[in-house]
Amino acid sequence: MAYLEFDHVSFVDGPIKVLHDISLTIDKGEFISIVGPSGSGKSTFLKLCSDLISHTEGTIMFDGKKIEDYEPCEYRGRVGYCFQEAYLFGETVEDNIKFPYIIKTKDIDMERVTKLFDLFHMSLEYLHKKNTALSGGEKQRICLIRSLLFEPEVLLVDEVTSALDQENTLLVESVLEHLHKQHGMTILMVTHNEEQSRRHVNRRITIESGHVAKWEEF
Numbered sequence: 001m002a003y004l005e006f007d008h009v010s011f012v013d014g015p016i017k018v019l020h021d022i023s024l025t026i027d028k029g030e031f032i033s034i035v036g037p038s039g040s041g042k043s044t045f046l047k048l049c050s051d052l053i054s055h056t057e058g059t060i061m062f063d064g065k066k067i068e069d070y071e072p073c074e075y076r077g078r079v080g081y082c083f084q085e086a087y088l089f090g091e092t093v094e095d096n097i098k099f100p101y102i103i104k105t106k107d108i109d110m111e112r113v114t115k116l117f118d119l120f121h122m123s124l125e126y127l128h129k130k131n132t133a134l135s136g137g138e139k140q141r142i143c144l145i146r147s148l149l150f151e152p153e154v155l156l157v158d159e160v161t162s163a164l165d166q167e168n169t170l171l172v173e174s175v176l177e178h179l180h181k182q183h184g185m186t187i188l189m190v191t192h193n194e195e196q197s198r199r200h201v202n203r204r205i206t207i208e209s210g211h212v213a214k215w216e217e218f
């Protein structure tokens with residue numbers, strides 16, 4: 001079933017055509033990696049999917065409706081993202097964990113929080129740590145947990161393991177595989193790691209010079 005659909009989509013900023021004429025369909029439950037040279041437009045593609053930036057031509061549909069017709073809050077709740085920069089809010093880890101519940105105006109679900117901390121092999125003692133006291137890898141994992149607390153249907157991840165060592169990279173990959181296999185989550189993952197781009201995924205898209213150059217099925 002077409003879930004996220006790009007029809008002749010471009011993103012142009014002044015004279016610069018960052019992405020051009022992208023047409024593709026992503027089905028519910030797919031795990032797709034996105035590769036390509038530096039500066040080819042991979043992050044911009046994910047930003048369009050996350051509605052962080054708006055396309056300038058063509059149509060993007062999500063679950064049968066144009067992306068711009070969604071209330072931003074509803075869209076952000078259904079399509080979560082975590083980018084390389086691992087931006088944390090407030091002062092402490094707890095501020096970040098509370099954030100999704102403040103947005104959803106719900107009480108914090110400690111059972112779910114505990115499950116996610118367990119999944120990422122982190123203890124709940126981290127809740128009281130200051131953001132500035134975290135390593136790059138820890139920040140990245142807290143960002144992922146914060147995204148997942150929104151309970152998204154789609155997760156967009158952009159080079160989330162590039163700051164992690166091999167052990168933590170494999171841990172994050174195994175969490176993504178678990179979310180995909182056990183919860184049917186649709187995942188789009190930008191990576192520069194050739195092996196990672198083939199592990200667990202069912203399709204790989206190569207973006208070159210702002211357009212889709214190749215599709216591969218695994």
Ligand SMILES: Nc1ncnc2c1ncn2[C@@H]1O[C@H](COP(=O)(O)OP(=O)(O)OP(=O)(O)O)[C@@H](O)[C@H]1O
Pocket residue numbers: 013016018036037038039040041042043044045
């Ligand atoms: N809003 C914008 N206006 C102008 N140029 C932009 C804009 N956003 C991105 N670019 C340019 O478009 C190109 C693609 O950027 P993007 O970050 O999507 O590439 P990428 O494939 O993710 O690169 P990397 O692998 O290095 O992270 C880059 O040259 C970037 O400088």
